[in-house]
Amino acid sequence: AVWRWGFKDFHEFMLSQRDYSLEHVVAQIKCPTLVTDSEDDSMFAGQPEQLYNALECEKTFIHFTREEAAQAHCQLGESSLSNEKLFNWIDSVIKPDEDKGFYKFHHLGVIVNDMDQAVQIFSDILGLDPADERIDRFQGKANKTAMVPIGRYEDFNQFELMEPLSENWLDSWIKTEKGAGFLHMAILVDDFDGKVEQLRLKGFTVQVEESVDPFPGCPLLREAYVLPKDASRGVLIDLMDAENFPASLGGLAPG
Secondary structure (H helix, E strand, O other), rough: OOOHHHHHHHHHHOOOOOOOOOHHOOOOOOOOEOOOOOHHHOOOOOOOHHHHHHHOOOOEEEEEEEEHHHHHHHHHOOOOHHHHHHHHHHHHHHOOOOOOOOOEEEEEEEOOHHHHHHHHHHHHHHHHOOOOOEEEEOOOOEEEEEEEEEEOOOOOOEEEEEEEEOOOOOHHHHHHOOOEEEEEEEEEEHHHHHHHHHHHHHOEEEEEEEEEEEOOEEEEEEEEEEEOOOOOOOEEEEEHHHHHHHHHOOOEOOO
């Protein structure tokens, strides 16, 4: 697991400390979590100072809280401590995270009152022409919808602009609870049905929608809208079935 080498070198740093009290160790870790930012173990090998500096930055691959890391070294802080002994202690307390499945950010949804005006404004901000071929205006849907790419990057990072027109459940919820502005985050997921069931068991209100041929390359779009428990202030989460979403658009389905 990724955290093993991170703790090996963190341990080397800790051996340079004279005070192994919990308060002292926690004080040495400047950020709220022990983190590493690479899967390449050569980055920190034999460089405890570099690892210590990294602890002051917000990185990825978060593994242990600073209290948990400090507690490990307070209990096993003798100077003769071997890495194997430290690893065994970690194994007995905390296991690597289980596979969380496929998650991938796709777009942010924004409700607008006037689609043409909104596209013009977003185009001005992002340096796009309103008629740019990368701005997809979906036809035949109950609502006016346009996907606007963020900047010039080709990485499915987009704004979805929506002008509600119909009176279905979602539009009614939007009009009464949200109004214009930021509406939702759309995330591609695998095991779509399993995640919907898990969320409902946790007490969330989940509305599943299916659209046939919503746009070229996608014969079936399945979405689960997870309504926030505080609907008037929260953010709607849009889970999109990656297994039915074409790989060319960021999903897992052929095409």
